Amino acid sequence: MDIEKKNxxxxxxxxxxxxxxxxxxxxxxxxxxxxxxxxxxxxxTARALPAYAIRPPGALPEGRFLxxxxxxxxxxxxxxxxxxxxxxxxxxxxxxTPFFIPRKGYCRMCEDMPCIKACxxxxxxxxxxxxxxxxxxxAVLVDHENCLNYLGLRCDVCYRACPxxxxxxxxxxQVNRRSGVHTLFIPxxxxxxxxxxxxxxxxxxxxxxxxxxxxxxxxxxELGKHYRLGWEEKEKAGGSLIPxxxxxPVRRPEVQP
Amino acid sequence: MISRIPGREAIQKKGFLQAQKWLLLRRIxxxxxxxxxxxxxxxxxxxxxxxxxxxxxxxxxxxxDPLIVLQxxxxxHTVAVKxxxxxxxxxxxxxMIGGRVYCSWACPVNLLTDAAAWLNRRLxxxxxFNMSRFIRYWLLGMILVLASxxxxxxxxxxxxxxxxxxxxxxxxxLGWFLVAAVLIVDTFVxxxxxxxxxxxxxxxxxxxxxxxxLRVKAAKREQCTDCMDCFTVCPEPQVIRPAxxxxxxxxxxxFSNNCINCGRCIDICPHDVFRFSKRF
Numbered sequence: 050m051d052i053e054k055k056n057x058x059x060x061x062x063x064x065x066x067x068x069x070x071x072x073x074x075x076x077x078x079x080x081x082x083x084x085x086x087x088x089x090x091x092x093x094t095a096r097a098l099p100a101y102a103i104r105p106p107g108a109l110p111e112g113r114f115l116x117x118x119x120x121x122x123x124x125x126x127x128x129x130x131x132x133x134x135x136x137x138x139x140x141x142x143x144x145x146t147p148f149f150i151p152r153k154g155y156c157r158m159c160e161d162m163p164c165i166k167a168c169x170x171x172x173x174x175x176x177x178x179x180x181x182x183x184x185x186x187x188a189v190l191v192d193h194e195n196c197l198n199y200l201g202l203r204c205d206v207c208y209r210a211c212p213x214x215x216x217x218x219x220x221x222x223q224v225n226r227r228s229g230v231h232t233l234f235i236p237x238x239x240x241x242x243x244x245x246x247x248x249x250x251x252x253x254x255x256x257x258x259x260x261x262x263x264x265x266x267x268x269x270x271e272l273g274k275h276y277r278l279g280w281e282e283k284e285k286a287g288g289s290l291i292p293x294x295x296x297x298p299v300r301r302p303e304v305q306p
Numbered sequence: 307m308i309s310r311i312p313g314r315e316a317i318q319k320k321g322f323l324q325a326q327k328w329l330l331l332r333r334i335x336x337x338x339x340x341x342x343x344x345x346x347x348x349x350x351x352x353x354x355x356x357x358x359x360x361x362x363x364x365x366x367x368x369x370x371d372p373l374i375v376l377q378x379x380x381x382x383h384t385v386a387v388k389x390x391x392x393x394x395x396x397x398x399x400x401x402m403i404g405g406r407v408y409c410s411w412a413c414p415v416n417l418l419t420d421a422a423a424w425l426n427r428r429l430x431x432x433x434x435f436n437m438s439r440f441i442r443y444w445l446l447g448m449i450l451v452l453a454s455x456x457x458x459x460x461x462x463x464x465x466x467x468x469x470x471x472x473x474x475x476x477x478x479x480l481g482w483f484l485v486a487a488v489l490i491v492d493t494f495v496x497x498x499x500x501x502x503x504x505x506x507x508x509x510x511x512x513x514x515x516x517x518x519x520l521r522v523k524a525a526k527r528e529q530c531t532d533c534m535d536c537f538t539v540c541p542e543p544q545v546i547r548p549a550x551x552x553x554x555x556x557x558x559x560x561f562s563n564n565c566i567n568c569g570r571c572i573d574i575c576p577h578d579v580f581r582f583s584k585r586f
Contacts, residue, residue, distance in 0.1 A: 073438035081444035085452055092452075092460050115458035116381030119374050119389060120468065121360030122476050126346065135472065137479020144463045144481075145359075145472055169360050169368055170378065171386030 098264045099141045102148040103245060105133055106156065106183035107165045107173040111264070117172035120145030127167035130157050151247025151262045156185060158212055158246050181213070186245030187268035188218070188238045188260055196259035198234050201225045207249035207260045208236050217242040218249065236260065240269065312427075312535035315576040328569030335411045343475055358413075358471040360389060368392030373510040374468075377453040377461065397514065403567075405515020409501060409508050410541075410568035414474065415467050418485065419501045420541075422492035427538065434496045439544065439564070442509035449506055466500070467507045498541050501566075512563045520567055523583035524550040524558040530579050536571035546571065550579070559583065 098104070098111055105124050108114050124147050125133040132154035136142035149156065158180045165173045177183060188207075190196060197204035198220075211218040218236050225231035238249075238260075247262040262268075283289050316325040323330075343361070345351040355362050360370045370392030378385050385393075400408055409416055426434075449461035462468060466484045473481040491499040501508055524530075527550050536550070537543045545562035552558070572580040 073440060077438045077441040077444050080441055081448045084445065085448045088452055088460050088464060089456070091463060092456050092458065112457060113383065116453070116456075117378055117383040117385075118459070119360040119370065119378065120459075120462050120472065121356040121370075122472065123356040123360065123362060125476065126352070126355045135476045137473070137477050137481060138464075138469055138484060139480030143458075144469060167355070167362070169356075169362070169370060169386060169388040169392060170375075171384065171389070175386070 097266070098148070100261070100263050100267055101150055101152070102142050103151055103156075103186045103247060103262055103264065105147055105149065105164045105173055106158075106162060106180060106185050106244070107168075107175070107177040108185070109172055109174060111266070114172050115143055115146070117170050118146050119170045119172070121169065122147065123167040123169060124164040124173060127163040129159065129163065130154065132156060133164065149247070151186075151250040152258060153251075155247035155251040156183075156244075158183070158244060181242075181244060183244045183246075184265060186247070186262040186264050187240055188243050188245065188247075188249050188262050189268050190236055190238065190260045192255075192259040195255060196236070197254070198236055199259075201227060201231055201233055203234060204254060205234065205236075206252050206254055208234075210248045210252035212246060212248060213242050213244070217244070310533070310535075312538045313574050315533065316535070316574050319576045320578075325573050328573050332411055332568060333417075336414060336417055339412050340414050340474070347475055357468070357475055359468050360392060367395075369396055371468075371507075372397045372514070373507055374459065374462070376510075377450065377459045380450050381453040381457050381459055400511060400514050401517070402519055403515075404518040404520045404565075405511040405513065405563060406508060406566035407515070407518075407520070408511045409505075410566040413467065413471075413507075415470055415488070415505075416501060418470075418489055419492050419498065422489050423498055423541065425493050426497045429493075431494060431497075434494075435499075437496050437499065437503045439503050439542075441503055442506050445504060446506035446509040446513075461506070465507070467505065502541050508566075516563045517585070518563070519585050521583055521585050522549075522560045522565060522567060522569065522571065522580055524560070524579050525581050525583065526577065526579045527551075527558050529577040531577060533576065535574045535576070536580070539570045539574050541566060541568065541570075559585065561585075 104111070104114065105128075109117055120135065122135050122145075125131075125135055132149040133147045134149065136144055136146050136148060138144050142148055160180060162177065162180055165175055165177060168175075190207075193199050205220065208214060208218045208220055216239065218238055220234040221237045223233045223235055225233045245262050245265070249260045250258045250262050253260050313325060319325075342354045342363075343357070345353055346355060353364060358371060359374050360368070362368055368388050368391055370389045372393040375385055375389055375393040378389075452460045464484070466481075466488050469478075469481040470485050473479070473485075478485075488500045492501075496503060524546070530550060536546055540546055542562070542564045545560050545565045548556065548562070549558050549560045567582075569582065572578075572582065
């Protein structure tokens with residue numbers, strides 16, 4: 050009111066527009082901005098999936114998935130084995146997005162992929178030709194000290210549980226140096242075949258699984274973009290790029306007279 | 307103490323049912339829609355699958371919240387046809403019948419905030435924190451800008467509306483705290499704080515219903531006795547004045563797109579001033 054009076058004394062009449070701007074528009078905009086900053090920060094800290102959570106088959110790469118998923122839960126309802134959950138507020142997974150925890154319930158790799166069929170938004174991509182091309186995550190034998198096969202025992206449970214036995218997981222025979230006479234049957238995961246269904250982690254007999262399915266970006270290393278593998282380049286070029294036999298100087302200890 | 311309880315006179319004059327008609331119908335609608343969603347997970351009867359943000363009814367009818375689809379588009383995703391069709395159906399329906407009909411006839415959050423507003427009235431907490439009712443549009447703009455800037459639907463991390471809706475169906479987690487926060491704000495800080503001032507979902511639907519056909523009309527405004535009951539119960543009381551108290555040349559139609567078409571003013575008026583009407 051005071052402001053109004055002063056203004057009416059002055060040369061210019063300042064109407065309710067100005068007051069409205071000061072008392073309503075600015076606080077409203079400021080409030081929105083504060084919330085925006087908060088959400089933005091939250092978004093920065095919570096962008097990657099935690100190691101224990103795996104997206105359903107066909108999920109777009111995580112960054113794009115979070116822009117596509119409508120958080121409706123129709124994939125959750127479609128799963129005949131009810132392994133999928135929606136993240137709740139307080140989980141370290143973005144609220145409302147679907148995931149499964151392989152240790153608790155693994156993907157049965159239904160041939161007809163009902164979860165993808167149910168997805169209305171395309172965040173679970175229908176372009177996945179068969180469930181075998183799914184890359185939900187990647188199994189990694191994380192513990193080489195407690196894995197029973199590494200200890201020289203014939204557990205093999207992950208290998209035998211794997212729906213792609215001898216393709217996604219193979220056993221590699223190595224010498225058991227402890228006994229000297231036995232063989233270690235080391236489970237090896239092949240990323241070209243592993244769908245990340247999680248059955249190996251689910252079936253691992255240890256109290257805490259030695260083999261774990263991790264989100265792809267956490268499971269895999271990545272070569273530097275400039276790296277070239279000599280043998281691949283050689284094949285591409287149809288021959289060695291450098292002279293086959295390099296003459297290297299022979300360095301021997303000189304014979305003492 | 308409260309000098310006048312809104313609705314008392316209407317009940318005396320028109321009878322209990324007639325004075326609660328639209329409120330009861332609205333509750334049946336809200337609980338019915340929520341019930342259809344709940345039948346699946348709790349009774350195994352799958353008429354509707356999904357959540358309010360996107361669902362499939364009877365295995366074929368897709369319904370999608372146009373706001374979340376808009377955020378997804380802005381975030382750079384090519385939305386699949388099923389979600390787009392669902393959004394179009396919802397868009398056209400609410401654009402015709404009144405955008406914020408979603409708020410008053412479908413959204414279950416309204417059940418909570420109506421309860422909070424009732425409590426606020428009964429406790430006579432009039433001197434509340436004065437917020438601008440325009441904040442919701444800033445928030446709406448902000449969530450779209452954020453979606454575009456981050457490429458993700460950031461708002462869904464914190465949206466109390468979908469967190470409550472989804473929580474009832476899939477599990478709430480810490481969402482209860484958010485729901486409690488909305489209730490506390492509405493009861494003790496600002497009357498109708500969430501639905502009437504802050505909610506960007508409601509803001510979106512209000513824009514959607516800009517030219518909707520169904521409107522409330524102060525048809526017999528000359529019979530108004532200034533009892534103020536309608537202003538007291540209306541969740542957006544600013545929309546009533548131009549229609550009820552305008553001069554003779556002004557239209558008695560409530561044209562504001564923030565009228566949520568709840569019909570509570572029709573119920574509560576002892577003199578039947580208001581009724582539902584068509585825009586044209």
